[in-house]
Amino acid sequence: MGIKIGILGYGNLGKGVECAIKHNSDMELAAIFTRRAPESIKPKTTNIPVININEAKNWIDKIDVMILCGGSATDLPEQTPKFAEMFNVIDSFDTHAKIPEHFNNVDKAAKYGNKTAIISVGWDPGLFSLNRMYANAILPNGKDYTFWGKGVSQGHSDAIRRIKGVKDAKQYTIPIDAALEKVRRGENPDLTTREKHTRECFVVLDEGADPKEVEKEIKTMPNYFADYDTTVHFISEDELIKNHNKIPHGGFVLRSGKTGWSNENSHIIEYSLKLDSNPEFTSSVLAAYARAAYRLNKEGSFGCKTVFDIAPAYLSAKSGEELRAQML
Amino acid sequence: MGIKIGILGYGNLGKGVECAIKHNSDMELAAIFTRRAPESIKPKTTNIPVININEAKNWIDKIDVMILCGGSATDLPEQTPKFAEMFNVIDSFDTHAKIPEHFNNVDKAAKYGNKTAIISVGWDPGLFSLNRMYANAILPNGKDYTFWGKGVSQGHSDAIRRIKGVKDAKQYTIPIDAALEKVRRGENPDLTTREKHTRECFVVLDEGADPKEVEKEIKTMPNYFADYDTTVHFISEDELIKNHNKIPHGGFVLRSGKTGWSNENSHIIEYSLKLDSNPEFTSSVLAAYARAAYRLNKEGSFGCKTVFDIAPAYLSAKSGEELRAQML
Numbered sequence: 186m187g188i189k190i191g192i193l194g195y196g197n198l199g200k201g202v203e204c205a206i207k208h209n210s211d212m213e214l215a216a217i218f219t220r221r222a223p224e225s226i227k228p229k230t231t232n233i234p235v236i237n238i239n240e241a242k243n244w245i246d247k248i249d250v251m252i253l254c255g256g257s258a259t260d261l262p263e264q265t266p267k268f269a270e271m272f273n274v275i276d277s278f279d280t281h282a283k284i285p286e287h288f289n290n291v292d293k294a295a296k297y298g299n300k301t302a303i304i305s306v307g308w309d310p311g312l313f314s315l316n317r318m319y320a321n322a323i324l325p326n327g328k329d330y331t332f333w334g335k336g337v338s339q340g341h342s343d344a345i346r347r348i349k350g351v352k353d354a355k356q357y358t359i360p361i362d363a364a365l366e367k368v369r370r371g372e373n374p375d376l377t378t379r380e381k382h383t384r385e386c387f388v389v390l391d392e393g394a395d396p397k398e399v400e401k402e403i404k405t406m407p408n409y410f411a412d413y414d415t416t417v418h419f420i421s422e423d424e425l426i427k428n429h430n431k432i433p434h435g436g437f438v439l440r441s442g443k444t445g446w447s448n449e450n451s452h453i454i455e456y457s458l459k460l461d462s463n464p465e466f467t468s469s470v471l472a473a474y475a476r477a478a479y480r481l482n483k484e485g486s487f488g489c490k491t492v493f494d495i496a497p498a499y500l501s502a503k504s505g506e507e508l509r510a511q512m513l
Numbered sequence: 514m515g516i517k518i519g520i521l522g523y524g525n526l527g528k529g530v531e532c533a534i535k536h537n538s539d540m541e542l543a544a545i546f547t548r549r550a551p552e553s554i555k556p557k558t559t560n561i562p563v564i565n566i567n568e569a570k571n572w573i574d575k576i577d578v579m580i581l582c583g584g585s586a587t588d589l590p591e592q593t594p595k596f597a598e599m600f601n602v603i604d605s606f607d608t609h610a611k612i613p614e615h616f617n618n619v620d621k622a623a624k625y626g627n628k629t630a631i632i633s634v635g636w637d638p639g640l641f642s643l644n645r646m647y648a649n650a651i652l653p654n655g656k657d658y659t660f661w662g663k664g665v666s667q668g669h670s671d672a673i674r675r676i677k678g679v680k681d682a683k684q685y686t687i688p689i690d691a692a693l694e695k696v697r698r699g700e701n702p703d704l705t706t707r708e709k710h711t712r713e714c715f716v717v718l719d720e721g722a723d724p725k726e727v728e729k730e731i732k733t734m735p736n737y738f739a740d741y742d743t744t745v746h747f748i749s750e751d752e753l754i755k756n757h758n759k760i761p762h763g764g765f766v767l768r769s770g771k772t773g774w775s776n777e778n779s780h781i782i783e784y785s786l787k788l789d790s791n792p793e794f795t796s797s798v799l800a801a802y803a804r805a806a807y808r809l810n811k812e813g814s815f816g817c818k819t820v821f822d823i824a825p826a827y828l829s830a831k832s833g834e835e836l837r838a839q840m841l
Binding site: 201203204205207208209229281284285288305310312314315316317318319321322323324325326369444445446450451452453454455456457458459460461462465466468469470473476491492493494495496497498500501502505506508509510512513 | 613638786801
């Protein structure tokens with residue numbers, strides 16, 4: 186019997202978790218939980234129960250880890266504490282500024298229920314955070330850089346879609362090579378927002394909408410686009426569907442640091458991801474941490490944790506002996 | 514009072530640890546231990562005791578963590594178990610095939626002494642191992658690649674120096690860009706030894722030695738050079754001292770993996786290091802894990818561990834709260 190996983194929320198992330206379970210032979214999907222009408226959900230896995238979220242409490246003994254696949258804006262702040270009382274849970278909460286508050290809420294709930302919760306799992310926050318932390322601990326005297334892309338930013342795509350006259354849109358965040366190269370050469374540049382990334386937008390207009398107006402509104406939008414060099418392409422709906430139907434992403438975390446008695450030696454640590462599917466990769470990280478939550482709970486390690494608190498070996502299906510012999 | 518560190522062995526690695534302690538404000542150097550005549554050692558730190566290794570047992574109460582800076586061939590197999598009975602210890606044991614045996618010996622000793630030992634710390638084994646392991650856990654369906662360099666291989670430089678007619682030599686291991694690019698493009702190539710790295714040698718001859726003979730002997734040396742495209746440059750001793758006096762190194766760990774219901778999406782995880790000084794960077798990793806050993810021992814977590822067993826937060830001088838607020 187594998188680790189029994191429940192998926193809460195069957196959007197892109199939930200579907201990705203379903204695929205990730207298929208790739209991990211020590212896990213099995215137990216049920217999908219949804220706020221929608223269960224009969225409207227068609228899982229890829231055959232014969233898998235789809236259950237209304239309100240029935241989850243009846244599944245406490247049948248689920249080892251519940252992976253919460255909702256959004257950070259409104260779903261997770263409410264769902265993670267609520268479900269952490271009943272289940273071991275994993276979430277991908279990514280509102281950086283609210284992580285401490287979310288952590289405290291989930292910690293209280295998980296300790297109350299003797300459950301193990303791991304929050305903010307994914308690649309940023311998640312693997313990028315891990316790499317920032319390891320690199321900082323190793324090179325205390327240094328400077329951090331994070332670049333995102335090339336990839337689709339859902340938040341920025343949504344912001345364009347909310348503009349009057351826009352039918353649909355995809356926005357790509359693109360790291361600027363020249364800036365990346367400066368960092369790699371150890372120049373420790375101070376980079377403005379504009380110097381780090383450009384933004385490229387593919388926009389489908391409503392009939393009769395004025396492209397000049399829409400372009401201006403995008404390019405001057407505060408926070409989202411005003412501080413960037415932004416390119417806007419108007420394309421047909423067919424083109425958008427045909428050429429921009431994937432959700433790639435990725436990015437780079439670098440730390441440039443000095444060692445030696447007089448800081449005479451420089452070092453660059455670089456971590457990068459190039460992802461065809463942002464949600465499927467994120468889901469794969471969630472699945473690995475679900476294994477960790479399951480094991481930690483068995484050991485009696487209750488409460489809320491983040492990627493910083495989890496010894497790497499807990500993520501792997503291999504034993505300590507196998508890891509030392511094969512991977513060290 | 515900081516974490517009191519002892520350094521055992523004052524070669525390149527020991528000197529690197531001395532520098533690393535200077536960069537970590539929560540650590541202090543307590544003493545240097547040596548097999549040489551203590552008065553022959555001139556530490557950079559002022560007023561630091563230099564002690565004969567046989568006196569180490571008198572320092573049990575004055576050292577929180579002993580960092581063992583000897584070699585893997587003969588020093589560490591003997592020293593780490595011996596000192597793990599008396600001290601929390603860190604070593605950089607890097608004979609991959611003998612790690613399981615070394616682990617068992619050190620584990621027994623550390624448990625006997627209620628001490629915490631972390632072995633095989635550095636970048637390979639060490640940070641590279643961590644990245645292999647994380648990437649494997651996240652993308653179970655994939656392929657691993659490790660490239661080393663550009664950097665000085667001490668073992669290969671030594672092998673050249675043992676050839677008759679060679680006065681001195683430095684050997685650089687160089688990853689082949691075309692192979693690296695194939696991996697980055699997700700082509701999952703099967704690469705031979707020759708396709709992954711080239712070797713470049715800078716050799717100073719003894720007077721009267723025959724360069725043709727030496728070159729042939731290098732290029733045909735089994736295991737070390739025969740399977741590689743090797744370039745040999747003969748230079749003067751002055752040039753070697755002037756242009757090849759550093760010990761740079763680095764490398765790349767990549768995992769290429771598939772996700773999706775039918776493996777339809779590809780992902781590349783890449784980790785790389787570019788190091789001006791191999792020993793100083795390795796020492797910086799040792800220092801961070803010394804912090805972890807100190808804390809784990811305080812928590813009563815005894816025995817031998819590797820980087821796989823250490824939750825990342827233990828490496829950082831920051832608290833869990835600070836890490837969540839600043840780095841997640």
